[in-house]
């Protein structure tokens with residue numbers, strides 16, 4: 426029987442590499458993206474390796490687009506074995522500067538879309554009595570930092586959802602996991618949105634400092650293929666773990682977080698972020 430995978434946000438970065446990795450692993454892979462004119466590079470890579478990849482239009486912000494995409498897969502092949510919720514972007518700016526509308530949009534793409542897609546896909550996985558849902562979270566979903574509260578809160582929400590799904594979908598034989606990358610070299614930095622600074626100039630200084638640090642980290646960031654490799658490892662694990670950390674930076678921060686009290690960790694991160 427043909428194994429089927431669906432990846433959101435496959436036009437670049439982690440989604441692009443994960444779609445290729447799943448196809449190399451034998452999955453008939455639906456590489457979805459909101460703008461299919463961005464599929465040229467992926468199509469070329471798939472053709473070169475003769476990989477079973479199909480490009481599918483899917484804008485995760487649009488309910489109709491989600492419904493249509495899932496319908497297309499089910500009417501063509503009748504099943505979905507692996508779903509990778511990857512599409513996302515980062516909204517930067519301190520809390521007082523980020524409008525509620527910007528917070529909402531961030532949650533729409535990074536969180537509510539995941540809920541909607543799962544609500545469309547899970548009924549088929551329940552019928553199958555199997556399936557794996559991989560949610561691309563972030564190490565930023567485990568620790569608060571200044572300058573990107575909208576992004577970080579959306580990933581915290583995804584982490585909470587991920588833990589709930591393990592129990593709920595687990596009853597039906599559906600496995601779920603969270604992938605928590607550190608800084609990965611992708612178009613994420615170019616695609617991020619920065620809120621207008623309209624309150625205290627100190628907020629702009631702080632956001633700019635965080636962005637400059639992040640930019641430096643991106644240049645030294647891990648490749649997207651490292652995340653894709655972890656996705657493949659996760660779906661093959663005999664017992665899929667609740668979460669997988671990707672990258673030495675993420676591992677280092679999580680180690681500090683797990684070994685310290687909340688207050689100790691806050692002091693440690695302050696020193697890391699703002700050395701005297």
Ligand SMILES: NC(=O)c1ccc[n+]([C@@H]2O[C@H](COP(=O)([O-])OP(=O)(O)OC[C@H]3O[C@@H](n4cnc5c(N)ncnc54)[C@H](OP(=O)(O)O)[C@@H]3O)[C@@H](O)[C@H]2O)c1
Pocket residue numbers: 433434435436437438439440458459460463483484485486511512513514515534561562563564605606607608609610611612613614616646649
């Ligand atoms: N890069 C990092 O350091 C890092 C670290 C931890 C977690 N992550 C997470 O990894 C995921 C992928 O990001 P990336 O680093 O690979 O960045 P990326 O190269 O910018 O890729 C983001 C992907 O999401 C897509 N996307 C955004 N909004 C969408 C929408 N409404 N509908 C459908 N697709 C949409 C983008 O499509 P377009 O090309 O159309 O914009 C693109 O394909 C995100 O969830 C991000 O939060 C990234």
